[in-house]
Amino acid sequence: MNWNKLKFKQFITLQRGFDLPVTEMKDGEVPVLGSTGVLGYHNKAKVNPPGVVTGRSGTIGVIQYIDKPYWPHNTSLWVKDFKSNHPKFVYYKMKTLNFERFNGGASVPTLNRNNLDNLAVQVPDNPIQEKISSILSGYDDFIDTNRRRIQLLEESARLLFREWFVYFRFPLRLRSGQAGHGKACPVESINSTGVKIVDLDGRKMPGEWNYMPIIKIRIFKKAPLGMPVFTDTRQYYQTSEIDGTTITGTGEEVDYENRPSRANIAPRINTVYFAKMKDTDKVLCFNRGNSYLLKKILLSTGMTGFTTDEKYLGFLFGLLTSYEFIQYKNNYATGATQVSLNDGSLKKIKVLFPTINLVERYSEIVNPLLEECSYLRNQNQKLAQARDLLLPQLMSGAIEI
8 A cells, every 4th residue: 555755735735714704694505614613604605515624713623524515714724725635535634633733822722724834644545545535434424324313303303392382283182181270261262173272371272281380390300410429430521512412522531529510410311401501402311212321421510401200201302492492591591791591590481381191192202212312322422433443543554455
């Protein structure tokens, strides 16, 4: 196998990204790539694919590959010239070069592309580049497929939640099973599926439902802070390391005595945690599919949540990821430096609560979807670990192709 020793400037050419103020980002399909990922979308592209982008300012070392037209932001550097190298190989090679060591910023991490010019890189001939790229892409493609499956499964749960508990289009045979709101409310209307709609203190809802503070729903219990003493080490994840419903950060290995003060949540089974900060939709659900994490990780007190019985877990997840709940959370969040929900403001949040039959039936449908999502995330973690172990060996020529 023939490998060539080149200077970085002989390998590829990097170019600084283009200015685009946030206020000028418009709706469109063109992703604007910054130092950490997609900053937003625009209706105009600056560069055609394939593209490889790395952070220039603010964050260094996040390497991104894109296969559609894009706009590289001025916080990034993009590959202007691949110099006949395979683009995917360039992407994987850059992931091994540890650009963080070239930080030249005093207060803000900054990467000057000129400092990379004389960096020595080992590069094989193009056919080998393609083979290496194909092997590593197989892992990434599998991971991306699983991510899309997770998105589809969770979106199915959310759509069903809206259908049943926002639009009140649920099976009528499931409507009974819980005491009503305790007031004589005349039926105002009957919706298209035959559900009788009443008005309770200005809130329209099916006749047997209630509108009440979430902390007073008897099947939910506030998830406590604190944890039992542990003698091993665990991985602590800050709220910033959670993206949507998935832990994406690497975390910090801590022990019981020396953990950060905010590392004070030991996750519990059948619990849904959400980020308290305003304008965030970070939610983690712990079920049978990821119960192995319960004694391995810690969460930040920037999260809070509720524990319930397994037969109600799907509904709890649907409720805490619903648009309505997120809006309530944002409306009641307070704080001078960090606007977030506290115990007092959480007590103010009231939600529609349906009959127990509906809660159980919805959870019966959704629980298997959430467990499948947990299995897929676990599979992705193992795939990523295998890929990351293989990457430096392939890029150094230690494994012959």
